[in-house]
Structure formats: structure tokens, C-alpha cells
Amino acid sequence: MRILPLIILSIFFINCEVKSKEENFSSKVDMSILAKEIKSRLREYETHLQNGDSIALGDMYMENAEIIPSNKGRKEIIKVFGSSIRHGIKGSTFTTTHLWGNEELLVEDGTGTWYYKDSIVAASGRYLLVWKKDDGKWKILRDTWFPDKKK
Numbered sequence: 001m002r003i004l005p006l007i008i009l010s011i012f013f014i015n016c017e018v019k020s021k022e023e024n025f026s027s028k029v030d031m032s033i034l035a036k037e038i039k040s041r042l043r044e045y046e047t048h049l050q051n052g053d054s055i056a057l058g059d060m061y062m063e064n065a066e067i068i069p070s071n072k073g074r075k076e077i078i079k080v081f082g083s084s085i086r087h088g089i090k091g092s093t094f095t096t097t098h099l100w101g102n103e104e105l106l107v108e109d110g111t112g113t114w115y116y117k118d119s120i121v122a123a124s125g126r127y128l129l130v131w132k133k134d135d136g137k138w139k140i141l142r143d144t145w146f147p148d149k150k151k
Contacts, residue, residue: 029102038108038131041138042094049092054081061140062132068144084114089122091115106131106138112145124148 041060048056058078066072071080091114098109108131113124130142 031099034101034103034106035096035099037138038096038099038106041131042096046092046094049081049085050090052085052090054078054085057081061143062134065140066142068142088116089114090117091119094127101131104133105141 045057045060048060055078058074058081061074061077063074064072065074065077067077067080071077092112093115094110094112096108096110100107108127108129110127110129111125112127114122116122125145125147127143127145129140129144131138132141133139
């Protein structure tokens with residue numbers, strides 16, 4: 001019976017050590033700087049779409065990126081953007097509502113709107129992006145979109 005208190009104390013101290021390391025790690029991350037970097041990348045995305053540049057849009061994604069649920073890989077993603085542009089999508093706006101992560105991997109929750117020519121709304125909704133650093137530049141690893149419910 002004397003071993004049970006020893007086990008409980010050991011678990012307590014191990015958990016304290018893990019929490020201490022997590023707190024130190026998260027305190028090293030300046031999320032305001034990372035948020036500015038992501039905001040800048042979102043503006044680049046909007047500019048590439050406005051310019052009708054599916055290649056530049058595709059290059060914002062990792063080589064092994066996915067647009068969930070059905071598009072895998074940068075080449076497939078470029079085709080999707082090309083098709084959207086040919087079907088009249090000319091603009092977008094995105095706003096980050098939440099951002100979590102560190103200097104290598106970020107998860108962004110946000111709202112966005114896609115536009116046809118003359119600022120006519122094509123779709124709006126929420127999105128979730130996973131950003132990953134690739135040679136010092138943020139690129140999208142995973143992308144998913146949740147359209148607003150029709151009223």
C-alpha cells in the first residue's frame with residue numbers, strides 16, 4: 001500500500017514538468033507577429049485571385065496540400081482555381097477569427113466571401129486552414145470551407 005502514494009506523487013510531478021514545458025513553449029510564441037504574417041499571405045491570395053493567376057494561388061499551397069474533402073496535391077489545386085476563375089470568380093475577402101499554433105504550424109479559423117465580377121457575391125462562409133512554414137514562407141497544408149446556410 002505504500003507504493004500507491006509514491007505512484008500518485010510521481011504522476012503529479014511528471015504532469016507538472018510537462019505543463020511547465022508547454023507553458024514555456026507557448027510563451028515564446030508571439031501570436032501577433034504570426035497573425036500579421038498570415039494576414040499578409042491572405043492579401044496575397046486575394047491579389048492572385050483578382051489577377052486570375054491560378055499558378056500563383058496554387059503556389060501558396062504545399063506540394064502535398066489538400067482541399068478537403070476532395071482535392072489532393074498542388075497540381076490538382078491549381079486546376080480547381082483555374083476552373084473557378086474561368087467560371088467567373090474574380091475576387092475574395094478573408095478575415096481571421098482565431099489563430100492557434102507556433103512558428104512552424106498554424107491553424108486559422110476565419111470567414112470569407114468569394115465574388116464574381118462587379119462584386120456580386122458568389123459564396124460566403126467559414127474556413128479552416130492549416131498553415132505550415134516551407135523554406136521560411138507560410139503555405140497552406142490543409143484547406144476546408146463551410147458555406148453559409150441559405151436563408
